[in-house]
Amino acid sequence: MGITERRLREKAERESRIVATARHIAEEEGWPAVTIRRLAQDIEYSQPVVYSHFAxxxxxxxxxxxxxxxxxxxxxxxxxxxxxxxxxxxxxxxxxxxxxxxxxxxxxxxxxxxxxxxxxxxxxxxxxxxxxxxxxxxxxxxxxxxxxxxxxxxxxxxxxxxxxxxxxxxxxxxxxxxxxxxxxxxxxxxxxxxxxx
Amino acid sequence: MGITERRLREKAERESRIVATARHIAEEEGWPAVTIRRLAQDIEYSQPVVYSHFAxxxxxxxxxxxxxxxxxxxxxxxxxxxxxxxxxxxxxxxxxxxxxxxxxxxxxxxxxxxxxxxxxxxxxxxxxxxxxxxxxxxxxxxxxxxxxxxxxxxxxxxxxxxxxxxxxxxxxxxxxxxxxxxxxxxxxxxxxxxxxx
DNA sequence: TTGTTAATCTAGCGATGCTAGAATATGTAG
DNA sequence: CTACATATTCTAGCATCGCTAGATTAACAA
The missing domain is CATH 1.10.357.10 (Tetracycline Repressor, domain 2)
Known part of the structure; x- marks a missing residue:
């Protein structure tokens, strides 16, 4: 089942991309600029994907x-x-x-x-x-x-x-x-x- | 010009009512519950009136x-x-x-x-x-x-x-x-x- | 009574966090 | 190869926010 592993790996990677992006935006423009829409746009996914990682x-x-x-x-x-x-x-x-x-x-x-x-x-x-x-x-x-x-x-x-x-x-x-x-x-x-x- | 004075007095009173209301809501329900709409409703005026007191x-x-x-x-x-x-x-x-x-x-x-x-x-x-x-x-x-x-x-x-x-x-x-x-x-x-x- | 000014309200703009339901991939079985 | 089932992702929208332009009403003066 290498497929499942790859899936998990990709998902974990995407999650850390979200966190890194949030951190980056917060450092550059402050926390109010860190919106779900902005994060979704930056990681090139839709908003519900962000919510599939964080509640x-x-x-x-x-x-x-x-x-x-x-x-x-x-x-x-x-x-x-x-x-x-x-x-x-x-x-x-x-x-x-x-x-x-x-x-x-x-x-x-x-x-x-x-x-x-x-x-x-x-x-x-x-x-x-x-x-x-x-x-x-x-x-x-x-x-x-x-x-x-x-x-x-x-x-x-x-x-x-x-x-x-x-x-x-x-x-x-x-x-x-x-x-x-x-x-x-x-x-x-x-x-x-x-x-x- | 007692009229102008009365006006000013009423305006000042309304302003302190806004502050007191904000303080009360914040203490009872937390600051997120202190919205302009809520304040306007509680003091029985519309939202722009609140903004005529505070920017x-x-x-x-x-x-x-x-x-x-x-x-x-x-x-x-x-x-x-x-x-x-x-x-x-x-x-x-x-x-x-x-x-x-x-x-x-x-x-x-x-x-x-x-x-x-x-x-x-x-x-x-x-x-x-x-x-x-x-x-x-x-x-x-x-x-x-x-x-x-x-x-x-x-x-x-x-x-x-x-x-x-x-x-x-x-x-x-x-x-x-x-x-x-x-x-x-x-x-x-x-x-x-x-x-x- | 009429006209002017000041006070107030209605209605709406552009955002937000978050989510339901449709659409689309993806993997499996015949 | 095709048809189905499952998982993933997206579109579209709700309710709410801070804030404001423009219409409306009230208050005063002539």
Missing amino acids: SRDAIVGAVALEGFADLAETLRAAAHTTASPRKALEAVATGFLDFAFARPAIYEAMFVLPTGLRFAKSDTPPPLRTTFGALMAVIAPFCDDPELATETFWGALHGLAELDRHGRIRPAFRAQRIALVVDAICHGPDNGPAGA | SRDAIVGAVALEGFADLAETLRAAAHTTASPRKALEAVATGFLDFAFARPAIYEAMFVLPTGLRFAKSDTPPPLRTTFGALMAVIAPFCDDPELATETFWGALHGLAELDRHGRIRPAFRAQRIALVVDAICHGPDNGPAGA
Whole structure:
């Protein structure tokens, strides 16, 4: 039954073309430009074909978000490995997170702002989401005694700074200084992990 | 010319009815339910009348957001005055901020997530926005040497925690502990203001 | 009472997400 | 090769959205 396999392969390929197209349009023109009609036109199929792959537009956004989490996890992992100093690793990851948010605002929006139907902190949470969380936890763990709680808080701080900055509510020029403030606060915190720097 | 005054008064009243209606629908059914048709129906006028008050749907969201900022500023100011301890004031404001986000998610969304056209950090930034920022700055100033930078960072942390929590990405049950972590980090930070607690 | 201006409404445009039902390929059996 | 059955894809359309042009009505002035 090589025919069935070929069919599945072609279908999977078409699906990833849809996701890639959605991602591309979102990055170039923003998410409002990502319409089902536009996607159908770009992949050269009719609209119902798009719906044979994804139940709704939100599901497509979710698929792009999932790819984004895989990318972000890899980015953070790489940032953490640029230095042996726990403090510098923490700062590198924080900077990497915000750089990602500003370099790929549309993907970041899909991951953190738009409705996607993705489920977090559940038993069926997709691997890329866990991996991203893990990458953050890896660098903050040395500085705290409750890594999960600290990671949640660290993540919140980074996400909030990204959002306020993205919306023009805080001064873009002081991005690095805000990161430094966060990193300092973590390092000199109550549970003052390893000797700083 | 009492007639003109009455006209203006009636127009202003109708405008605030639009905003109140939008706020009410958003709180009860979410922002997607706030359509121009629905607003027009509820205030018993036709759609163009709504557009004679606001240039776009986004502008209506912005008006609700502005009211929200006034509310939030008052909430934070009140929270800060419940204690003389700078540390407890900081914690009370942080808790108040997050409580506001979860008690009025739709208004919070208008203030921080949805497109509104509101301008921050500019010369024409509306007073309520400045006041809210000031309320945060008032409680964090004792613990830092660059109040503006610290306020931006503090604000980011709070907003990020609110968003991740609202989207179900961090554990709701640990909200208070995350706040405590943030407060501790600020108090024991590099510029360790007044003797803690 | 008539004419002018301002306020309001009706009706519609161009989109959107999504879907039912027709049409067309595709693979199988006689 | 033909006829049927199945799966795939398309055409066409629904209901709804934000927004607006042009007709209609109300309010005031002469």
